[in-house]
Amino acid sequence: VVTLQEVWLNKYVKFLRENLEEYSISKTDNGLFNISGLLTLTRMKPQSVKHYKYSHTRKLNLPERIAQKGYLVTKIRTKGKEITIINTHIYQPIFESERAISISQFRELKEVSSKETNVIIGADLNISFEDFKKENSGFFAYEKNNAIHANGKNKYQKSRLNYGKYNEKHDYIICSSKSSKPGMKSRVITEPIISDHYLYYAEIKT
Numbered sequence: 112v113v114t115l116q117e118v119w120l121n122k123y124v125k126f127l128r129e130n131l132e133e134y135s136i137s138k139t140d141n142g143l144f145n146i147s148g149l150l151t152l153t154r155m156k157p158q159s160v161k162h163y164k165y166s167h168t169r170k171l172n173l174p175e176r177i178a179q180k181g182y183l184v185t186k187i188r189t190k191g192k193e194i195t196i197i198n199t200h201i202y203q204p205i206f207e208s209e210r211a212i213s214i215s216q217f218r219e220l221k222e223v224s225s226k227e228t229n230v231i232i233g234a235d236l237n238i239s240f241e242d243f244k245k246e247n248s249g250f251f252a253y254e255k256n257n258a259i260h261a262n263g264k265n266k267y268q269k270s271r272l273n274y275g276k277y278n279e280k281h282d283y284i285i286c287s288s289k290s291s292k293p294g295m296k297s298r299v300i301t302e303p304i305i306s307d308h309y310l311y312y313a314e315i316k317t
Contacts, residue, residue, distance in 0.1 A: 113152040114198040114233030149183040251285035254297040267307035284313040
């Protein structure tokens with residue numbers, strides 16, 4: 112399973128489709144572009160794909176009002192188990208006062224996940240590791256390291272269109288299961304550099 116964020120243009124979707132033929136692609140349908148920027152690739156053909164938006168607030172900054180990111184839910188079946196894959200890009204606060212919006216969306220993500228049996232989430236959560244641990248409260252299993260994914264040494268981090276912060280953990284692979292206790296090993300991949308965030312890889316066993 113591969114989860115990608117900020118894949119807006121259809122030409123990039125087409126490129127992935129043509130070069131990763133062994134994968135099924137899940138995205139937000141729109142004639143002109145991928146309106147959520149979320150794209151999920153699975154080797155198994157999805158049973159269902161649906162995009163949802165987080166609860167709206169008037170406090171959203173302009174870039175986040177334009178982007179309709181939300182979360183993309185892809186359901187697959189493997190080895191007799193239904194797996195719910197959630198790809199999400201939580202609100203990116205520009206000011207500290209907006210931090211509560213990101214945390215509120217993470218709480219909503221937990222609520223959605225609690226209704227599913229087996230969940231894997233690949234996400235840019237845009238919350239600090241300390242906030243994640245506090246809000247998670249043991250619900251999701253995760254690799255207990257504060258790996259840095261947004262790094263100032265990454266050339267794409269210095270783009271004038273990029274208003275994110277350097278040297279922070281934004282990206283998470285987390286999971287939950289009502290039938291067994293998941294185990295996980297993960298690592299950050301720093302080469303090749305193809306994004307303003309480093310790639311994040313995990314193996315999950317249930």
